[in-house]
Amino acid sequence: MFRLHSKHIYESLSKTTSFKYKCMSNFAKYAEHKDISKIRNIGISAHIDSGKTTLTERILYYTGRIEAMHEVKGKDNVGATMDSMELERQRGITIQSAATYTIWKDHNINIIDTPGHVDFTVEVERALRVLDGAVLVLCAVGGVQSQSLTVNRQMKRYNVPCLAFINKLDRLGANPNRVLSQMRSKMNHHAAFVQLPIGVESNCKGIIDLVAQKSIYFDGSFGEELRYDDIPKDMRTESDERRHELIEHLSNCDDTIGELYLEEKPISDSDIKAAIRRSCLKRAFTPVFVGTALKNKGVQPLLDGVLDYLPNPGEVTNFALKEKEGEEPQKINLDPTRSGEKPFVSLAFKLEAGRFGQLTYMRCYQGMLRKGDSIFNMRTQKKVRIARLIRLHSNNMEDVNEVYAGDIFALFGVDCASGDTFTTDLKLDLSLESIFVPEPVVSMAINPTNPKDRDNFSKAVARFTKEDPTFRFFFDDDSKETVVSGMGELHLEIYAQRMEREYGCPVTLGKPKVAFRETLVSPCEFDYLHKKQSGGAGQYAKVIGVLEPLPANKNTTLEFSDETVGTNVPKQFVPGVKRGYLAMAEKGLLAGQKLAGLKMRLIDGAHHIVDSSELAFFLAAQGAIKQTFENGSWHILEPIMSVEVTAPEEFQGAVIAQLNKRQGIINSTEGTEGWFTIYAEVPLNEMFGYAGELRSSTQGKGEFTMEYSRYSPCLPAVQEKLIAEYEKSTGVAPEKDKKKRRN
Structure with a gap:
């Protein structure tokens, strides 16, 4: 690990004085205390494989932070600077968010490069929680994809202003106009181009700055030399139209430029810049930049946009x-x-x-x-x-x-x-205000392959659960298994590989377990008396009320309501009732799953002047929930995932058939230039093994992403199977379960 903190360490690093002075001057430059107006805290966020890490690598190179650029996949055995983990370089994906800081035009820019995969979504959550602005990277071919929408929701949650950067203009099928229309329709962004590409795919030569009305070309071996010129003649009409469109969009969300536009007064470049900044800070407008990070085009103007349009820490209310x-x-x-x-x-x-x-x-x-x-x-x-x-x-x-x-x-x-x-x-x-942490959706049994590695296994689990709040670890008393929970199969697979690499502890992962939930179909009344007398002070508590299902939009939560009047249930015992209810919610009696989407209304009860206690009411509440299992109509909820599948058009029929076979509901389809995208909702329990099936049926060309959408009642066949498995594991007699299956 490289630390720069004293002159002696610099001297030991190199025998050459030039290197020593260069390092010392760089350190002095980066350590310099700057005014708050010259600070920017930004995140680079996007869907998987949109070019976030490549863009960050170019930013670091052009700002002089690194001396050479490297590819993400690490074909030269170096890999991108921000992908410091060996696993990231091998797989070519970002697993952990990484922080850096650099200087551009005397402004200090703190950058956090975040993962794109939904399994590592907590990394994006905690980065956006502390950032003042963000760059939303969109692929010119893929456009607005599922994780783009997730990142957009996260930015909205933390009120983070953003710029959009349409990347990969050099790829076959690049269409920035389609991406812009998707930003407006799918993401509801008030967005407009501030730049236009001069050619796309193999003809990508440069960009046009619509504000300054100049074309920019990127010369030199790595696009480091910017050459400004007039707009090409064949693009002047389109440039004028897009500039007019930019002013129109700004006039809708900024009063100052709106007045100039309505009064038909001349609008200068500085007026447009000021209007973009004002509306961008309010999250009312999203300026759209274009370029290709891999081919070194459009990165420096994007950096100028970060300085011009994103807020400094002093402009954000915290x-x-x-x-x-x-x-x-x-x-x-x-x-x-x-x-x-x-x-x-x-x-x-x-x-x-x-x-x-x-x-x-x-x-x-x-x-x-x-x-x-x-x-x-x-x-x-x-x-x-x-x-x-x-x-x-x-x-x-x-x-x-x-x-x-x-x-x-x-x-x-x-x-x-x-x-x-x-x-x-x-x-x-x-x-x-803390960070939003999504609930894990996939669980897997985990055990060290070699029992002698248990100490290292414990250390690894203790470290990873502390670092990542979406990675959970517990021991299941029923199955006698050690279980880890996470955001997806990839999430858990990565941690298994890290245990082997970093702790020398190979592990075996069992079949994933889905986080099912149990809930009521209709309200069920309870009237339960808990009475125990065995000499001396006994236990006495009676609870009367209703256990009812919550609306579909709240079916992952639990609620408790004290509606008692008078002193039948003394107020000091009500917390005991609530604790008993929540303790029972940890494991239902239908299939051993957690309870969810329920509200317990405590309406009345009774107590004894001597024998009542909080413990007695705690046990009475548990007995009341057991009573509702016998008398009520229960069903099981399962997590439903939003699935997005992209593949060549000739495989569309096969992909739809696969999703239907997995109980999927097709919401919409989209086709463009020989490729189609299907948006569907599929139960998570049916999605295991889909990656291999999709690859084999699309000759390796198909891709899919999924993220948690909601909980929904599962099919009767699935419910019966879960109940049967639970009976088998616990030895519950089938006749005792007849009442529970009344659906």
């Missing part, structure tokens, strides 16, 4: 919550100025096991932090002294002496969880 018991949390606006007068406030958004202990990625929202200062974890109230402050360039670390509001940095040796808030003043009692 707030912390101050909670008081019995009151609504109070929102406190954080001060982003870099004076260092206000108390330090930061959020830990990513954890990673480093060579020197736990590496904690943080974003500073207020104040400043120096090496040697002490900070407090607001969740645990523990005090931590900062021995090292680090800024990251992929897997390389560079020590700094202080960080300010708006900076993304890392600390060593801080014991915390992802989403913890840190401050220098414990009296502030502030907490920053």
Whole structure:
């Protein structure tokens, strides 16, 4: 691991003075404290294989951060800078988000390159939580794909302004106009071109800047020399039309340029730029840039767009919550100025096991932090002294002496969880809004191949579950299996490979288990008395109420409502009823799955002046749920996935037949230039093994992606099978289950 923190280390790295001075000048340049207006925190996000990492590699090269560019797949045995993990270079995919920072035109740009695969969606979630802006990369051939929509939803969740970059103009079938229309129809973006390509596919020569009305060509061996020229004659008409379209779209979302447009006054380049910036910061407009990162075209103008149109940390409103018991949390606006007068406030958004202990990625929202200062974890109230402050360039670390509001940095040796808030003043009692973590959808049995490796296995699991909140680990008492849960088969497969590579612990993964849920078909009343007397104080509790199903849009949640009046159920015992209900929800009696989509309404009950306790009501609530299993009508819910399949047109019939066979519902189809895309909804339980089947039936040309959509009732045959398996594993007599199957 490469650390730059003293002159002596530079001297030991090379015998040549030129290298030493170059390193020292670079370090001084990157460590320089800049005004907040010259800081940008951006993320590069997109669908799988849209060119995010390649684009980041070009950005680092053109800004002088790296001396040579390398391919993502690592054919030259080097690989892209941001794909530092060996597994990423072999597979050619990004698995972990990686942070870096660079300088462009005297502006410091912090960049986080995120994965595109839906299995690693939490990496995108936590990156967007701490970023001020983003670049949404779209493939000129694939257009707006399923993960593009997911990333778009995540940007909306955290209110992150973005630029769009239509990449891969050099590919056969590139059509930026189709991508723009998809952005408007599928993503509901108020979007317009700010650039036009001069030719596509093999004729991609350069781009036209519609704001400055100039053409830009990228000369030199690696497109590093920009040559500005007049717009080609054959493209002037299209250029004028697209510029007029840009002004029209801006006039719809910006009042200033709208007035100029309606009054037919001349609109200058600076007016357009200012309007794009204002509307982009409000997320009312998305400027669309074009280029091809692999062929080194369009990257430098995109960097200019990041500086011109995306916000600096001072232009983004960030707030912390101050909670008081019995009151609504109070929102406190954080001060982003870099004076260092206000108390330090930061959020830990990513954890990673480093060579020197736990590496904690943080974003500073207020104040400043120096090496040697002490900070407090607001969740645990523990005090931590900062021995090292680090800024990251992929897997390389560079020590700094202080960080300010708006900076993304890392600390060593801080014991915390992802989403913890840190401050220098414990009296502030502030907490920053945490990160949204999606629920895992696939579970698999896991065991070390060699029983002697159990220690390493435990270390690996402890590390990975701490780093990744979507990777869960538990022991199933019923099946006596160790089970891991994650966002997909690839997600779990990657962690299995990492255990072998990083901990020398080969593991065996069992057949994936799907997270089914149990719920009621219709409301069911309960009236249950728990009574136990065995000498001395006994147990007495009675609960009366209704267990009812929630609407379809809430069928993954559990609710509890205390509707008691009077003192039949004393208020101090109500939490015991709720705990008993939630404890029973961990495992249903129909097929051993968790309960979901239910609301327990406690309406009445009874208590005894001596024998009643919270434990008695806890047990009464459990008995009431068991009673509803006997009297109510229950069914099983299964996760339904949104599936997107792309393949050549000649295989369309075979692909549709496969999806129908897997109980899929086709929502829509789309065709373009010899390829088709099918959008369908398929039960997750039917999707295992689909990758191999699709490849074999489309001669290896078909691709598919899927992501969780919702829970829905499963087919009767599936339900019967699950119940039979549960009976077999638990030894429940079939006659006891007759009432449970009333559907």
